[in-house]
Amino acid sequence: MRAAPLPNDRPDTGPVLDIRDLVVEFPTRRGVLTAIRGVSVTVERGEILGIVGESGAGKSLTGAAVIGLLEPPGRIAGGEIRIRGRRIDNLPKRDMMALRGSTIGAIFQDPLTSLNPLLTVGDQLIETIRCHLPLSRAEAAMRAIDLLNEVGIPSAELRLQQYPHQFSGGMRQRVVIALALAGEPDLVVADEPTTALDVSIQAQITALLKRICRDRGTAVMLVTHDMGVIAETADRVAVMYAGRIVEIGPVDDIIRRPQHPYTRGLIGSIPSLVTSHERLVQIDGAMPRLNSMPAGCAFHPRCVLADTRCRSTLPPLLTNGSGLAACWNLAAGNAVEAA
Amino acid sequence: MTNAHAKPTLRVDDVACFFDVSPSWFDRTVMRKPQRTLKAVDGLSFVIPRGTTFSIVGESGCGKSTLARMVVGLYQPTRGTLSFADGSGRDGFVRTQMIFQDPFASLNPRWRVGAIIAEPIKQMALRPSGVETQARVRQLLETVGLSGQDSNRYPHEFSGGQRQRISIARALAAEPEFLVCDEPTSALDVSVQAQILNLLKDLQRELGLTYLFISHNLAAVRHVSDRVAVMYLGRIVEEAATDEIFERPQHPYTRFLLDTVPNLDRPNRDRMQATVDLPSPIDPPPGCAYNPRCPLATDICRTAAPESHPVGGSLVRCHHAIA
Ligand SMILES: Nc1ncnc2c1ncn2[C@@H]1O[C@H](COP(=O)(O)OP(=O)(O)OP(=O)(O)O)[C@@H](O)[C@H]1O
Ligand SMILES: Nc1ncnc2c1ncn2[C@@H]1O[C@H](COP(=O)(O)OP(=O)(O)OP(=O)(O)O)[C@@H](O)[C@H]1O
Ligand code: SF4
Ligand code: SF4
Ligand SMILES: [Mg+2]
Ligand SMILES: [Mg+2]
Numbered sequence: 001m002r003a004a005p006l007p008n009d010r011p012d013t014g015p016v017l018d019i020r021d022l023v024v025e026f027p028t029r030r031g032v033l034t035a036i037r038g039v040s041v042t043v044e045r046g047e048i049l050g051i052v053g054e055s056g057a058g059k060s061l062t063g064a065a066v067i068g069l070l071e072p073p074g075r076i077a078g079g080e081i082r083i084r085g086r087r088i089d090n091l092p093k094r095d096m097m098a099l100r101g102s103t104i105g106a107i108f109q110d111p112l113t114s115l116n117p118l119l120t121v122g123d124q125l126i127e128t129i130r131c132h133l134p135l136s137r138a139e140a141a142m143r144a145i146d147l148l149n150e151v152g153i154p155s156a157e158l159r160l161q162q163y164p165h166q167f168s169g170g171m172r173q174r175v176v177i178a179l180a181l182a183g184e185p186d187l188v189v190a191d192e193p194t195t196a197l198d199v200s201i202q203a204q205i206t207a208l209l210k211r212i213c214r215d216r217g218t219a220v221m222l223v224t225h226d227m228g229v230i231a232e233t234a235d236r237v238a239v240m241y242a243g244r245i246v247e248i249g250p251v252d253d254i255i256r257r258p259q260h261p262y263t264r265g266l267i268g269s270i271p272s273l274v275t276s277h278e279r280l281v282q283i284d285g286a287m288p289r290l291n292s293m294p295a296g297c298a299f300h301p302r303c304v305l306a307d308t309r310c311r312s313t314l315p316p317l318l319t320n321g322s323g324l325a326a327c328w329n330l331a332a333g334n335a336v337e338a339a
Numbered sequence: 340m341t342n343a344h345a346k347p348t349l350r351v352d353d354v355a356c357f358f359d360v361s362p363s364w365f366d367r368t369v370m371r372k373p374q375r376t377l378k379a380v381d382g383l384s385f386v387i388p389r390g391t392t393f394s395i396v397g398e399s400g401c402g403k404s405t406l407a408r409m410v411v412g413l414y415q416p417t418r419g420t421l422s423f424a425d426g427s428g429r430d431g432f433v434r435t436q437m438i439f440q441d442p443f444a445s446l447n448p449r450w451r452v453g454a455i456i457a458e459p460i461k462q463m464a465l466r467p468s469g470v471e472t473q474a475r476v477r478q479l480l481e482t483v484g485l486s487g488q489d490s491n492r493y494p495h496e497f498s499g500g501q502r503q504r505i506s507i508a509r510a511l512a513a514e515p516e517f518l519v520c521d522e523p524t525s526a527l528d529v530s531v532q533a534q535i536l537n538l539l540k541d542l543q544r545e546l547g548l549t550y551l552f553i554s555h556n557l558a559a560v561r562h563v564s565d566r567v568a569v570m571y572l573g574r575i576v577e578e579a580a581t582d583e584i585f586e587r588p589q590h591p592y593t594r595f596l597l598d599t600v601p602n603l604d605r606p607n608r609d610r611m612q613a614t615v616d617l618p619s620p621i622d623p624p625p626g627c628a629y630n631p632r633c634p635l636a637t638d639i640c641r642t643a644a645p646e647s648h649p650v651g652g653s654l655v656r657c658h659h660a661i662a
Pocket of ligand 1: 054109
């Protein structure tokens with residue numbers, strides 16, 4: 001038996017993951033810092049939702065809130081998170097732990113924190129597998145070898161006996177991916193799963209993620225800053241800026257016809273393989289600090305289109321073509337304002 | 340300043356690094372399992388002239404970080420020599436710093452960020468007083484796109500990309516002449532990455548820094564490098580000037596790498612995939628290590644290891660790359 005299975009009488013129609021108005025705060029001595037400021041998003045069965053945005057946008061924190069691993073004093077201060085209809089943001093720690101691994105698989109941005117340096121990779125994999133699937137140690141070891149092969153680690157049998165420090169950076173990341181998939185979860189939250197990986201292994205991992213989505217109907221929330229990976233993996237993309245989603249839509253539209261000025265800047269700053277420019281385009285300025293959020297649209301200090309309204313009033317996330325965007329000055333004719 | 344006859348910042352001569360990865364003593368003596376050696380790096384030679392950027396690309400596990408660790412003295416080479424130019428380092432050679440692949444593990448969690456960045460400045464007495472050190476720390480934080488106020492916070496209070504920038508600031512604090520960058524921008528989003536890559540270029544132009552740059556991001560490599568070496572299973576299979584590698588790749592593996600780059604213009608295509616199991620450095624295939632995956636492999640490739648030879652403007656290790 002799986003640990004704490006979700007009731008199976010629920011219809012398989014609703015989204016696997018449903019986040020509504022999520023707010024994440026850090027109480028500090030000098031006041032409360034709000035890092036996530038009202039994020040709503042869903043991920044359907046078999047869907048890969050990409051989350052992109054500059055460093056510090058709140059991507060990892062959104063993921064951490066879903067898997068119940070916000071580091072104290074960080075806390076969910078508002079909103080709801082549901083998995084297949086069941087609310088999980090208020091679950092006791094123990095239930096959440098049971099859910100992680102069985103229903104939710106987590107791939108962290110930092111592979112070393114999810115691996116125990118004192119245990120061999122084999123012990124960690126076998127333990128995780130046996131925690132979630134009814135297998136003997138020998139069967140679990142076979143499964144562990146299969147998993148290592150699936151994530152592209154050769155000589156798997158010998159590798160099982162090694163410790164994390166004996167693996168290369170990219171191999172450690174792949175071990176973490178193997179660990180996350182070991183319990184055959186419904187939802188995988190993957191935070192930068194391929195950043196330490198070269199392109200050919202990256203291709204293998206993205207293909208693996210796509211395959212489990214297709215074959216098992218797993219829903220994947222894929223946090224990454226790599227637009228190339230998003231382009232060939234995600235079905236939909238959410239763009240985050242300063243703790244909010246500023247644009248969300250089908251992958252092709254976000255890449256080919258980005259609407260929000262921030263998304264346009266992001267797409268423009270991707271270095272190209274075809275030409276070696278002297279300087280790369282950069283979006284001037286930096287993401288605002290949590291303790292000095294600008295009024296109105298948080299992007300206005302960096303936005304070439306900013307006007308008075310932008311500086312005073314927060315733009316809502318409205319339907320725009322095939323997706324949603326939060327900006328007062330979307331290209332004329334595109335915005336369908338529900339004013 | 341830059342003198343063509345000056346000693347290169349780094350000369351690497353037939354360097355190798357092997358690890359003993361034998362099964363446990365019990366398995367060896369009782370189960371009679373054999374002793375195993377992992378050849379992480381097996382005979383690398385190259386030079387990095389002063390003021391230039393030499394990049395290493397190659398698949399995960401091919402030995403890039405092992406090489407970087409030998410360059411900064413964290414691993415001893417099993418064979419071969421590394422020789423450095425004279426400089427202002429404590430040993431009389433070029434002052435070398437490394438930006439680590441794993442910024443999380445390389446930042447002391449109990450120190451405030453300000454103290455982490457100030458440490459090399461104090462240790463090497465690069466700034467006279469506390470006030471000037473503080474000012475320098477603030478300046479470094481701003482250079483990497485953080486804020487002076489951040490010096491009072493602890494590493495865990497930062498996002499992944501912010502932590503990577505802290506480790507870059509710490510490396511720059513030591514005012515290195517030679518910087519070994521192991522995936523310096525892999526945790527960074529494109530806009531911050533552009534900022535850091537531009538910064539590295541500016542520093543090189545202004546101060547004549549030399550870089551050994553390791554990255555799987557080929558676009559970033561193209562952007563910063565003068566020369567590029569492609570590694571496969573512990574060896575350099577192709578080395579050439581940057582444009583040469585990207586425009587006229589000679590080795591079948593280099594061509595494969597360039598073909599696998601995710602492509603924004605073709606979203607959702609299924610990339611060409613490694614159909615064969617990836618080879619293991621514990622158990623490398625005989626002959627040319629690339630032969631199980633190579634579309635051009637013939638009988639000689641399965642028996643004889645190719646030597647490196649010039650083809651066009653490149654040095655190529657392949658039987659079938661002909662000048
Ligand atoms: N423990 C904490 N205390 C205070 N602030 C925090 C803490 N953890 C995160 N933050 C802040 O919250 C913001 C969002 O962080 P998050 O880790 O979600 O960013 P991210 O989008 O994943 O960025 P990256 O791409 O760099 O990983 C950042 O400004 C970060 O400094
Ligand atoms: N301390 C060690 N003990 C045993 N094996 C090691 C050790 N360090 C590295 N290795 C092995 O050496 C090989 C090369 O590792 P290295 O870290 O240099 O790879 P890399 O090219 O940096 O890969 P990545 O892109 O994944 O970081 C790997 O097979 C790894 O398992
Ligand atoms: S709302 Fe105004 S400031 Fe914000 S992105 Fe749109 S135009 Fe720019
Ligand atoms: S030597 Fe043979 S197997 Fe190796 S890369 Fe060249 S053609 Fe391919
Ligand atoms: Mg993050
Ligand atoms: Mg490495």
